[in-house]
Amino acid sequence: MESVRIFELSKEYLEDLRESIKQEDSGFILRSMEEAKKADIAAILDELNMEEALYVLRSLPPGFSADILIELDEDSQYKVIKAMEPRELATLIDHMDSDDAVDILNQLLIKDREEVIGYLERKEKSLHIIELLRYDEDSAGGLMAKEFIKANHNWSVVQTIEEIRRQAENVDKIYSIYVVDDKEKLLGRVALKKIILASANTKIGDLYEGSIISVPTYMDGEEVAEIMRRYDLEAVPVVNVKNKLVGRITVDDILDLLREQAEEDIQAMTGLSDDVEETDSVYRLSRARLPWLIIGMIGGLLGAGFIGFFEEGLSTVTALAFFIPLITATGGNVGIQSSTLVVQSLATKSVFKDSLPKRFVKVLIVAVLNGIVLAVFVWVTVVLLYGHPLEFGIVVAIALFSVVLLASFMGTLTPIVLEKLGINPAMASGPFITTANDLLGLGVYFTVATLLLNI
Amino acid sequence: MESVRIFELSKEYLEDLRESIKQEDSGFILRSMEEAKKADIAAILDELNMEEALYVLRSLPPGFSADILIELDEDSQYKVIKAMEPRELATLIDHMDSDDAVDILNQLLIKDREEVIGYLERKEKSLHIIELLRYDEDSAGGLMAKEFIKANHNWSVVQTIEEIRRQAENVDKIYSIYVVDDKEKLLGRVALKKIILASANTKIGDLYEGSIISVPTYMDGEEVAEIMRRYDLEAVPVVNVKNKLVGRITVDDILDLLREQAEEDIQAMTGLSDDVEETDSVYRLSRARLPWLIIGMIGGLLGAGFIGFFEEGLSTVTALAFFIPLITATGGNVGIQSSTLVVQSLATKSVFKDSLPKRFVKVLIVAVLNGIVLAVFVWVTVVLLYGHPLEFGIVVAIALFSVVLLASFMGTLTPIVLEKLGINPAMASGPFITTANDLLGLGVYFTVATLLLNI
Numbered sequence: 001m002e003s004v005r006i007f008e009l010s011k012e013y014l015e016d017l018r019e020s021i022k023q024e025d026s027g028f029i030l031r032s033m034e035e036a037k038k039a040d041i042a043a044i045l046d047e048l049n050m051e052e053a054l055y056v057l058r059s060l061p062p063g064f065s066a067d068i069l070i071e072l073d074e075d076s077q078y079k080v081i082k083a084m085e086p087r088e089l090a091t092l093i094d095h096m097d098s099d100d101a102v103d104i105l106n107q108l109l110i111k112d113r114e115e116v117i118g119y120l121e122r123k124e125k126s127l128h129i130i131e132l133l134r135y136d137e138d139s140a141g142g143l144m145a146k147e148f149i150k151a152n153h154n155w156s157v158v159q160t161i162e163e164i165r166r167q168a169e170n171v172d173k174i175y176s177i178y179v180v181d182d183k184e185k186l187l188g189r190v191a192l193k194k195i196i197l198a199s200a201n202t203k204i205g206d207l208y209e210g211s212i213i214s215v216p217t218y219m220d221g222e223e224v225a226e227i228m229r230r231y232d233l234e235a236v237p238v239v240n241v242k243n244k245l246v247g248r249i250t251v252d253d254i255l256d257l258l259r260e261q262a263e264e265d266i267q268a269m270t271g272l273s274d275d276v277e278e279t280d281s282v283y284r285l286s287r288a289r290l291p292w293l294i295i296g297m298i299g300g301l302l303g304a305g306f307i308g309f310f311e312e313g314l315s316t317v318t319a320l321a322f323f324i325p326l327i328t329a330t331g332g333n334v335g336i337q338s339s340t341l342v343v344q345s346l347a348t349k350s351v352f353k354d355s356l357p358k359r360f361v362k363v364l365i366v367a368v369l370n371g372i373v374l375a376v377f378v379w380v381t382v383v384l385l386y387g388h389p390l391e392f393g394i395v396v397a398i399a400l401f402s403v404v405l406l407a408s409f410m411g412t413l414t415p416i417v418l419e420k421l422g423i424n425p426a427m428a429s430g431p432f433i434t435t436a437n438d439l440l441g442l443g444v445y446f447t448v449a450t451l452l453l454n455i
Numbered sequence: 456m457e458s459v460r461i462f463e464l465s466k467e468y469l470e471d472l473r474e475s476i477k478q479e480d481s482g483f484i485l486r487s488m489e490e491a492k493k494a495d496i497a498a499i500l501d502e503l504n505m506e507e508a509l510y511v512l513r514s515l516p517p518g519f520s521a522d523i524l525i526e527l528d529e530d531s532q533y534k535v536i537k538a539m540e541p542r543e544l545a546t547l548i549d550h551m552d553s554d555d556a557v558d559i560l561n562q563l564l565i566k567d568r569e570e571v572i573g574y575l576e577r578k579e580k581s582l583h584i585i586e587l588l589r590y591d592e593d594s595a596g597g598l599m600a601k602e603f604i605k606a607n608h609n610w611s612v613v614q615t616i617e618e619i620r621r622q623a624e625n626v627d628k629i630y631s632i633y634v635v636d637d638k639e640k641l642l643g644r645v646a647l648k649k650i651i652l653a654s655a656n657t658k659i660g661d662l663y664e665g666s667i668i669s670v671p672t673y674m675d676g677e678e679v680a681e682i683m684r685r686y687d688l689e690a691v692p693v694v695n696v697k698n699k700l701v702g703r704i705t706v707d708d709i710l711d712l713l714r715e716q717a718e719e720d721i722q723a724m725t726g727l728s729d730d731v732e733e734t735d736s737v738y739r740l741s742r743a744r745l746p747w748l749i750i751g752m753i754g755g756l757l758g759a760g761f762i763g764f765f766e767e768g769l770s771t772v773t774a775l776a777f778f779i780p781l782i783t784a785t786g787g788n789v790g791i792q793s794s795t796l797v798v799q800s801l802a803t804k805s806v807f808k809d810s811l812p813k814r815f816v817k818v819l820i821v822a823v824l825n826g827i828v829l830a831v832f833v834w835v836t837v838v839l840l841y842g843h844p845l846e847f848g849i850v851v852a853i854a855l856f857s858v859v860l861l862a863s864f865m866g867t868l869t870p871i872v873l874e875k876l877g878i879n880p881a882m883a884s885g886p887f888i889t890t891a892n893d894l895l896g897l898g899v900y901f902t903v904a905t906l907l908l909n910i
Binding site: 231258 | 494619620629630648651652668683684706707726727731737745751752756759769770774776777779781783785787788796800817824833841855884
């Protein structure tokens with residue numbers, strides 16, 4: 001045992017592996033991977049092409065291959081699944097937890113999906129899978145697995161241990177036993193620790209903790225994650241509308257969910273239109289970046305057309321052009337700050353949140369305060385340091401002040417509206433809004449200039 | 456039992472609670488909070504002032520108050536700790552896990568800290584705490600707790616169950632038993648499930664799983680989180696340099712860590728200089744926003760001074776001003792896209808990452824591709840749609856192309872340099888870099904214009 005063995009995950013091993021695949025040396029594959037963690041093997045298979053990955057998966061015992069298949073990255077996983085025969089895929093799915101099985105099946109066409117399910121060995125498992133396929137992928141129902149231990153409140157500790165023994169192979173991680181009544185309604189849970197320490201004849205009904213947290217099948221995954229974080233849960237039972245225990249969500253799936261979400265938010269904020277990584281192909285990287293760059297550029301071109309309207313004024317007071325970047329940049333910065341605050345506040349559903357009008361009044365006060373500081377600062381610099389006329393300094397200062405106010409409102413309002421429309425509100429900190437803010441800033445700037453400088 | 460009871464967390468309850476505090480009705484407090492979750496009570500105390508919160512904590516049994524104190528938000532927690540007598544605080548710390556105790560003690564002056572430790576009831580606990588205080592807060596050592604169950608490999612299952620019984624009160628969550636040799640070196644672990652199913656006389660040495668993952672005390676918390684996510688762990692043992700088992704990190708602390716980190720990254724990206732929330736005071740909100748706004752504005756003012764150098768050229772070709780926002784915005788967008796990709800890639804430590812020169816060649820190719828698309832697009836619009844002279848269109852197109860290239864490099868290089876300097880690389884997607892990119896873009900634009908238009 002060493003600390004954090006990332007095992008033979010090296011370029012040298014990758015080459016050896018490729019060579020052994022070429023020579024169809026499945027013995028080497030078996031021997032070298034035997035002791036490795038499934039996530040590490042998956043990371044290696046992600047580097048192989050589809051045929052090579054498939055060869056490795058076929059060389060390993062199905063239970064092991066099933067674990068690896070689950071851990072593959074999206075692209076590799078999809079390719080491998082598509083290439084497998086339905087019967088072969090069914091053998092792997094027989095070895096998976098129901099939630100992982102559903103994630104795999106969700107990638108197939110309905111026709112292929114049904115064929116694979118038809119080949120499953122155990123009737124109970126296929127019923128579980130068919131049930132889980134009904135739920136939305138991002139809901140508690142879509143996240144839960146059917147593998148968990150439940151005990152009737154009338155059972156004794158011995159009976160419960162018998163049930164654990166019966167299910168030991170199916171249920172990998174047992175944290176607690178969920179206790180149900182005769183109608184399968186969730187009553188509470190017993191920690192595994194308590195089962196060990198209780199005497200054999202104690203009734204489960206006398207042992208369980210009743211005041212526990214459960215989530216309904218329709219709850220959004222993000223909300224489930226926040227509940228598990230808040231209440232320090234390693235697993236949470238899922239109930240249907242009748243409070244019947246139907247599944248369990250474990251924290252490992254929540255860690256994956258949180259990571260995916262963080263990535264989605266970052267994408268939304270930075271204008272990458274596809275989930276790309278530095279190691280992706282040049283073509284994919286270019287394609288993911290172009291859409292938002294082009295949208296940003298259309299914004300810039302609109303801005304150019306807009307400034308064009310003020311060509312006359314600009315040729316009279318050339319100095320107006322100097323402060324265009326100042327105005328657009330400040331608008332952008334204020335807008336992003338505002339939208340981020342709202343996005344964060346949307347993510348934490350507190351009861352003690354202020355009402356919408358109260359929040360806007362606050363936004364207004366903060367914007368006025370900051371606007372005044374910035375306006376004074378800019379006026380002093382423009383007039384005293386750069387030696388522009390006093391009047392011109394006032395134009396820049398007023399424009400800046402107005403931009404701070406408007407960008408604050410835009411930044412506050414946009415994520416709220418996006419959330420209502422069912423769009424990821426993090427989008428409001430992205431290039432679309434920056435562009436909109438640029439245009440807004442230019443509009444304010446030139447309007448103020450036209451009004452005050454009589455140009 | 457209901458689904459997700461956020462109990463009486465309402466404004467009405469808050470008022471009742473305030474009233475009961477005023478009337479020193481600790482009976483109401485006890486009754487109404489008895490069944491509630493500690494995280495929910497903490498959320499309510501966060502709404503109270505320090506004296507009120509302190510009154511509530513003193514009305515509840517110390518074990519319960521200890522749990523609530525841990526869950527308070529940073530500000531409230533600090534205020535309450537400061538207001539408590541050392542002996543009183545020690546009573547609460549007696550009821551905490553060692554990692555939580557250390558988080559609390561870390562907020563005190565060394566002198567006060569030692570006084571509190573002196574009042575602790577159990578000698579073993581104070582030794583544990585003194586040990587944990589040595590570690591950096593964000594390292595595995597700083598995250599771990601001393602509460603876990605370990606068994607000697609020579610023990611039988613019965614002996615191990617006896618140890619679980621002995622420690623049952625101290626160790627709240629038991630997922631597995633860690634197995635050590637006579638020198639306390641970590642050998643492996645036994646899942647609790649296996650203990651239940653094994654016969655009483657089986658030796659632990661025959662039961663344990665040897666190939667498990669552990670982390671060293673000095674490992675960065677972020678890395679621990681990634682390991683726990685990758686290998687689906689609900690807890691991970693921590694070892695010292697001699698592979699001696701010294702602690703355990705549980706996933707609930709990792710969920711909190713991940714949330715804090717996500718918030719820090721967002722702050723770095725949006726230029727909020729302090730961890731603020733929408734519900735904070737106007738003063739705090741303004742103060743958190745101003746520093747970066749002012750820095751951004753200084754950038755804008757520098758830009759203004761810079762454009763001023765080209766005043767003559769601008770007054771000859773006013774149209775140059777039209778495209779300033781296009782150039783700066785595109786530079787900003789490209790820069791943020793590039794830096795985000797690098798930040799993400801820095802966060803996932805893959806062995807199969809390309810070498811630095813190879814990565815830069817890739818950045819160059821992507822930038823050239825995107826630059827060409829954008830340049831052609833802008834040339835067509837500027838010349839054919841806006842009717843500017845052919846030559847002028849070439850100036851804008853070349854400037855844009857150069858900005859895409861330069862911003863790509865800046866965006867790629869900056870996070871790598873920041874990481875090397877020990878600064879959060881997410882900073883590279885923030886206002887500082889946007890501002891730098893603006894200046895860069897302006898420089899390129901006017902240089903190209905001066906060279907090609909002979910102004």
